[in-house]
Amino acid sequence: MATPTKSAPALVRNPQSTRSTIALKLLMASSGIIFVLFVLVHMYGNLKAFGGHDAFNEYAEHLRTFGEPMLPYAGLLWVIRVVLIVSLVTHVVTAVALWRRSSHARPVKYVAKKNGHSALSSRTMRWGGLTLLVFIVWHLLNFTIGKVNPSGGATGDPYNLLVDTFDLWWMTIIYLVAMAALAMHLHHGTWSAAQTLGLTGTARARARAKALGWVLAVVIAGGFSLVPIFTVVGVITK
């Protein structure tokens, strides 16, 4: 349409690739992949709860003594923590920047709008991400920073803290809801990261990336959910 309606934006001169929305997306995808790898390993570690009190606590202690004496006590854990904190800040900051852009991109909303061709998980990434952020704060208070025992018991023993927490049915529900949010975030996030990194140039690669999203969502969120479920039904006990 050749009829200009307002003073049109000028042509951008000498733009920088690193200042584009796609550069933000690349940061988001890379930090997201770090999280995918982290939750995969974290989920594996949690399954040690099925091995009983000693196996689980030994694993937790081994995470701290890993690499000794080359690394100090809890050295590896702190390296991982720093990487995760940097990734989290990157992921959230870029998400907020892109969210703001998107809200400005459509100032007048549609009276009627159908979104029938996209997955629910893809349209709930932002609110789902916020849900996960709130959950992460609680989860860290629960098991890492504060060691809050919701049943009021002792907090010094990782395995006992875990059993005490998931023995409460409402805590199990909170964690299962969070895992549902994680599954949805992983389902779209995996495919979206592959697409953002430019790895889905063919129909076959696209189908594979989508399948990987399903597999990671089911394996990771499903694997995490096993421990709370088996604790609340009384299989995992003190």
Next chain:
Amino acid sequence: MNLTLKIWRQPDPDAEGAVHTYEVSEISEDMSFLEMLDVLNEDLNAKGEEPIAFDSDCREGICGMCSLMINGSAHGPDVTTTCQLHMRSFSDGETITIEPWRSEAFPVVKDLVVDRSSFDRVIQQGGYISANTGSAPEANSVPVGHDKATRAFNMATCIGCGACVASCPNGSASLFVGAKVTQLGLLPQGQPERDSRVVNMVAQADEEGFGGCTNIGECAAACPKEIPLDVISQLNKDLRTAIRHGY
């Protein structure tokens, strides 16, 4: 067919718009959607009311001029342009909501007409190749594989209608930019400007106020030319390569 139409009316870019309700009767199911609107406009003219402004040109699905958000879908329920959408896709007595494309970069000119010159500026930034003028070169001197030629042609079928932007919840123009970047990137003639093209076109799209892509796929589903989502993957890959090359 008798239909109830809920149409966005807005006298000029700065005026407050609103949805108005109209009734049309004796619509043939063989009419195109635009012909149905023509009937309504004849009616409004006869009553001395202002006809509804909407874009159209070729009316054969190749120019990209028509638009319209019909019942929440860009170009209506079928995968085609609004001019090629026929009333048989609707049922008698149906209520149809008709709105203009909604995007910061596509301001409303009047009623259902939007200004899509932002797309022109994005193309100006790199949707071309530089070639020497003079006599045409020997056609077989630069070989192009059949698969690449076909794929480049498929990407070149983009008519720039803006349905991708209109249907994207983020108001992103990634499918449009991706189609052009992929088309020219597949061909030998597009290589010299490949890095600067993607950086310039994306920067202009950002400047115009289009949103970022979240890879949800509403754009490819709405595209009347069925441009696939993998052009966005190619767009991202080209930009990543441009970053590596220091552009």
